[in-house]
Amino acid sequence: MIMLNETHDPSLQSWVASANESGTDFSIQNLPFAAFRRQGTDEAFRGGVAIGDQIVDLAALQTTGLYDGLAGKALDAAAESRLNRFMDMGKETWSALRLALSRSLREGASEQSQLETCLVAQADAEYALPAQIGDYTDFYASIHHARNIGSLFRPDNPLLPNYQWVPIGYHGRSSSLDVSGADFPRPCGQIKAPDADIPVYAASKRLDYELEVGIYIGKGNKQGQAITIDKAEDHVFGLCVLNDWSARDMQAWEYQPLGPFLAKNFASTLSPWIITTEALAPFRTNWTRPEEDPQPLDYLDSDQNRQQGGFDLKLEVLIETKKMRNEGTAPISIGLTNFDYSYWTVAQMVAHHTVNGCNLRAGDLLGSGTMSGPDTGQEGALIERTRGGKEPVDLGNGEMRTFLEDGDKVIMRAWCEQDGKRRIGLGSVESTVLPKL
Amino acid sequence: MIMLNETHDPSLQSWVASANESGTDFSIQNLPFAAFRRQGTDEAFRGGVAIGDQIVDLAALQTTGLYDGLAGKALDAAAESRLNRFMDMGKETWSALRLALSRSLREGASEQSQLETCLVAQADAEYALPAQIGDYTDFYASIHHARNIGSLFRPDNPLLPNYQWVPIGYHGRSSSLDVSGADFPRPCGQIKAPDADIPVYAASKRLDYELEVGIYIGKGNKQGQAITIDKAEDHVFGLCVLNDWSARDMQAWEYQPLGPFLAKNFASTLSPWIITTEALAPFRTNWTRPEEDPQPLDYLDSDQNRQQGGFDLKLEVLIETKKMRNEGTAPISIGLTNFDYSYWTVAQMVAHHTVNGCNLRAGDLLGSGTMSGPDTGQEGALIERTRGGKEPVDLGNGEMRTFLEDGDKVIMRAWCEQDGKRRIGLGSVESTVLPKL
Structure with missing residues (x-):
């Protein structure tokens, strides 16, 4: 059975205001993954999660040391230039990172100030393929x-x-x-x-x-x-x-x-x-x-x-x-x-x-x-x-x-x-x- | 036009005696590439070139510092665990390494004693795919x-x-x-x-x-x-x-x-x-x-x-x-x-x-x-x-x-x-x- 959990709660709101707008693709219930960097730079691509009109820079989040346990391991992999290693870790690991991000991005989250330092505006980003696609x-x-x-x-x-x-x-x-x-x-x-x-x-x-x-x-x-x-x-x-x-x-x-x-x-x-x-x-x-x-x-x-x-x-x-x-x-x-x-x-x-x-x-x-x-x-x-x-x-x-x-x-x-x-x-x-x- | 050069000379003989037998696949005119390591070990795979019943270990050859110029650059790439970077260098580079190897493996080559330290018997080897095959x-x-x-x-x-x-x-x-x-x-x-x-x-x-x-x-x-x-x-x-x-x-x-x-x-x-x-x-x-x-x-x-x-x-x-x-x-x-x-x-x-x-x-x-x-x-x-x-x-x-x-x-x-x-x-x-x- 496919079960719902707290990350799916439709009443959840984010402290990122643009994620709460009714037309957004990237509400806090979504939290999709990409590989991105700042447009026009030579920065390394790294994993990111969309929230409203922002991206949580997972490499930046990693340096905060905020997540540990399974979510921390997941973050280490998801912060890489391609998501392959994260993808290969399996659904419990994916789920652990999703839950941690959902909690950090909710209204009232104690991690808000640390997460705020990890945001990059989508308008400033460019993307690579999120994974090395073998076949x-x-x-x-x-x-x-x-x-x-x-x-x-x-x-x-x-x-x-x-x-x-x-x-x-x-x-x-x-x-x-x-x-x-x-x-x-x-x-x-x-x-x-x-x-x-x-x-x-x-x-x-x-x-x-x-x-x-x-x-x-x-x-x-x-x-x-x-x-x-x-x-x-x-x-x-x-x-x-x-x-x-x-x-x-x-x-x-x-x-x-x-x-x-x-x-x-x-x-x-x-x-x-x-x-x-x-x-x-x-x-x-x-x-x-x-x-x-x-x-x-x-x-x-x-x-x-x-x-x-x-x-x-x-x-x-x-x-x-x-x-x-x-x-x-x-x-x-x-x-x-x-x-x-x-x-x-x-x-x-x-x-x-x-x-x-x-x-x-x-x-x-x-x-x-x-x-x-x-x-x-x-x-x-x-x-x-x-x-x-x-x-x-x-x-x-x-x-x-x-x-x-x-x-x-x-x-x-x-x-x-x-x-x-x-x-x-x-x-x-x-x-x-x-x-x- | 496809031209022949000195590496194709049918009279060439190698100081590796098994390469001179009439039935061998791996005469000195051949010099094919593979990725190999010693069987049953945890060694890294690396590039190798077949000669008779032996393999020239390209990673070992690299450490001799014997080749420089284009052949040296070619060797650096061909010694890696997969041949992709070498392959991407183009035919002049492939040719430079082939010529250098042909000269080193010929009867009377001055590099014989150094090359001898780089040989691994094919009977002792195991192989990986020689390249990461994208498509x-x-x-x-x-x-x-x-x-x-x-x-x-x-x-x-x-x-x-x-x-x-x-x-x-x-x-x-x-x-x-x-x-x-x-x-x-x-x-x-x-x-x-x-x-x-x-x-x-x-x-x-x-x-x-x-x-x-x-x-x-x-x-x-x-x-x-x-x-x-x-x-x-x-x-x-x-x-x-x-x-x-x-x-x-x-x-x-x-x-x-x-x-x-x-x-x-x-x-x-x-x-x-x-x-x-x-x-x-x-x-x-x-x-x-x-x-x-x-x-x-x-x-x-x-x-x-x-x-x-x-x-x-x-x-x-x-x-x-x-x-x-x-x-x-x-x-x-x-x-x-x-x-x-x-x-x-x-x-x-x-x-x-x-x-x-x-x-x-x-x-x-x-x-x-x-x-x-x-x-x-x-x-x-x-x-x-x-x-x-x-x-x-x-x-x-x-x-x-x-x-x-x-x-x-x-x-x-x-x-x-x-x-x-x-x-x-x-x-x-x-x-x-x-x-x-």
């Missing part, structure tokens, strides 16, 4: 996405027979993962137009985003030893937002028989903050499947997974075009969906990934796959939203989009919000398409 | 393999239309790569028999090897900046032998639409030694393609690639069953092929991989894909050799094999041998299938 695996967990995209790539056969049995996934590229703010040039490569006889070398004309949840593995497993579904969540550190950029024209030509490759590996961009699974506890949902669908094999099934396997995590994608920037108008939202639409849960992904003995390491990343919902407006990729480029989206400012144009900035956000609970959020991942080199 | 990409570069396997998975459509245009590749798993000698349990997972209505959880019954060449990236490229085919070889450090174990029953059920995943990521095993591309210079071959086949797009084509893009590198796979071990009989050879059968060259793989801006890092690994040749006996996987399991292989000792059984050790070897040239080889990769856990 990146991308799943395909939204059946709506699988149907939408399948109907474009294989009109006669959109949903393959394995989809409802196997949490389909494949390995992505770790070298080209980067953190929010990392822009990239439009990729070039081999493209064959549907009506052409032969392929050509060209810049992608069908560049797209994919709105995904990123899942960071905490404690790893030994090669050869599967993680059972009942233990799977113990190995999950937390979630982020992931934009898995995709060149659809390359993908269509290259992806058979071994899957997407150059269509995806030029760039994937991650939000800097990791929201821990512990913070997400109040927003867990049950996981069900239509009775007429195949039910999961035993190794993918458990009572806890059915009762609390899902996450009510809202996901949104926005576009800011060059014109919007020039005219000073706000980005416009072009997709709003929820991780709860996932056909497979995070625990099922972890159990499946390791059932053959494959070893996950601390800091490894799983992508949920594009998290489209069932309805129009809930698509997590332009190719779905525009029906394969046939129905352009009206951006409302005189611009239309089928696929992304140079200068388009894509912004993705994720947050949890329910009546009677404190909102927590992930912040955003933002990145701009630059012209081809 | 592992597996290609599919033998058209014979693609046709063989395609005809089993897609009888109506064995060779897909993109094959002769695109060097097809996909991302593999880096966490489960390990070095020769690392055994692994038979993987379990989801399997659907062709005549069954639904899948079951079971141990793989169709466990197979794949005989591949592993290609280590040396100097990497910056994200966004393609490596052109003319520069591609400058980024390749060297080659090894790779066994990309495959569970064919899992593969058949899971691989559509995103490619192989659990069928491959439970284990891949690498030979400890990396044979440098410089050492392989005398064995380069021209690369041609049947006139009736599509010719490569410009970004995959160059004069040098046509003249010297290939490698005459022989590849062999052998099986040693439990019965053979019990009876003290030698492993038997069940496949003999050559990297020269590749439909795509290493330079084409590198140029293609980066054409979209994907960044390669020092120590990254490319697999060639199963390197089957056109004829019977040249298959690099059992599924091909046994025509999908329908024609068992007779091992000649009363045993037959369709797929691998528990206790089977698979041994792969690679070497270059031509009249008038000194043989150089890679040693072997060996690993045993253990019973499922």
Whole structure:
């Protein structure tokens, strides 16, 4: 059972005033982790925890000697330049640091004056990837996405027979993962137009985003030893937002028989903050499947997974075009969906990934796959939203989009919000398409 | 142009007598790199260079202070526990260290007495992966393999239309790569028999090897900046032998639409030694393609690639069953092929991989894909050799094999041998299938 504890109490307030504002992602109930330093400096990156519009600098906190015991050990690891060692320590350790931070940051905390010396304004920070990501695996967990995209790539056969049995996934590229703010040039490569006889070398004309949840593995497993579904969540550190950029024209030509490759590996961009699974506890949902669908094999099934396997995590994608920037108008939202639409849960992904003995390491990343919902407006990729480029989206400012144009900035956000609970959020991942080199 | 230099002179002899034996893989013309330590000790792993049946301990050599200039800088990096920093220094640096070692190890070298203090017998050594492999990409570069396997998975459509245009590749798993000698349990997972209505959880019954060449990236490229085919070889450090174990029953059920995943990521095993591309210079071959086949797009084509893009590198796979071990009989050879059968060259793989801006890092690994040749006996996987399991292989000792059984050790070897040239080889990769856990 996923239990709530004092850190989840919705009535908790922080002495950091901005953490108490109703719209903030970073209330005291959240306490997400990142690797940061002061912008424009040569400082070492170190771990930080967001609170309101501030960051608790964990390296600075470490020098205060305030925490001891398990929280102190956790702090030593979390203060490093990457969170891998902290992630590998396991959930009791993560929890000890969270509890200590929650207590230190509450209104009336006796440590307030010491903690105040450890704050850095988010406005002054820059971020690195929070972990060294050894392997990146991308799943395909939204059946709506699988149907939408399948109907474009294989009109006669959109949903393959394995989809409802196997949490389909494949390995992505770790070298080209980067953190929010990392822009990239439009990729070039081999493209064959549907009506052409032969392929050509060209810049992608069908560049797209994919709105995904990123899942960071905490404690790893030994090669050869599967993680059972009942233990799977113990190995999950937390979630982020992931934009898995995709060149659809390359993908269509290259992806058979071994899957997407150059269509995806030029760039994937991650939000800097990791929201821990512990913070997400109040927003867990049950996981069900239509009775007429195949039910999961035993190794993918458990009572806890059915009762609390899902996450009510809202996901949104926005576009800011060059014109919007020039005219000073706000980005416009072009997709709003929820991780709860996932056909497979995070625990099922972890159990499946390791059932053959494959070893996950601390800091490894799983992508949920594009998290489209069932309805129009809930698509997590332009190719779905525009029906394969046939129905352009009206951006409302005189611009239309089928696929992304140079200068388009894509912004993705994720947050949890329910009546009677404190909102927590992930912040955003933002990145701009630059012209081809 | 790939040039020969004094290190390639076939008349060179070493003062290490075992390096001058005609059958050795590790003649003075070879000088391959590994990461090693004395077996059963807690010593740190460090770089080593094979010569005959000995290893030059590069950390010990470093303490002699014998090398300076570029060779000295190269040695400092190559002596580390992993070769990544050395690999990232580029081919002039690799070449400087090779030349210095060749001169020090020649008959009559004045440094003989100092070098002698740096030798460790290979019989006393154990190995680690020679590099931290950030990303592992597996290609599919033998058209014979693609046709063989395609005809089993897609009888109506064995060779897909993109094959002769695109060097097809996909991302593999880096966490489960390990070095020769690392055994692994038979993987379990989801399997659907062709005549069954639904899948079951079971141990793989169709466990197979794949005989591949592993290609280590040396100097990497910056994200966004393609490596052109003319520069591609400058980024390749060297080659090894790779066994990309495959569970064919899992593969058949899971691989559509995103490619192989659990069928491959439970284990891949690498030979400890990396044979440098410089050492392989005398064995380069021209690369041609049947006139009736599509010719490569410009970004995959160059004069040098046509003249010297290939490698005459022989590849062999052998099986040693439990019965053979019990009876003290030698492993038997069940496949003999050559990297020269590749439909795509290493330079084409590198140029293609980066054409979209994907960044390669020092120590990254490319697999060639199963390197089957056109004829019977040249298959690099059992599924091909046994025509999908329908024609068992007779091992000649009363045993037959369709797929691998528990206790089977698979041994792969690679070497270059031509009249008038000194043989150089890679040693072997060996690993045993253990019973499922």
